[in-house]
Amino acid sequence: MNIIDRSIFKGRDFISLHDFSQAELSCVLDVARELKAEQKAGRPHTSLQGKTLGMIFTKSSTRTRVSFEVGMYQLGGHALFLSGRDIQLGRGETIADTARTLSRMVD
Secondary structure (H helix, E strand, C coil): CCCCCHHHHCCCCCCCHHHCCHHHHHHHHHHHHHHHHHHHCCCCCCCCCCCEEEEECCCCCHHHHHHHHHHHHHCCCEEEEECCCCCCECCCECHHHHHHHHHHHCC
């Protein structure tokens, strides 16, 4: 895999395309291409080893859930799906409390 300086993305959230320059977006696509090629070649990735992604959906989204779960698995991490039945929002726990608690336990 070619070395691409991914540190330019550290601490940044991908909310909108407008938050990134054309060069940064090109870098994202280059990294995706490299990761996909490595995956197809059967080379395992450990870039997210030891990391856990917490996912809360207010509405079911099969494609989103599956893509994040598979992506985390392929990169060595773990995805944790929490449905409305699993969390106590609206039944005693505030959104802020739930977010604060989960932020201490997932990456």
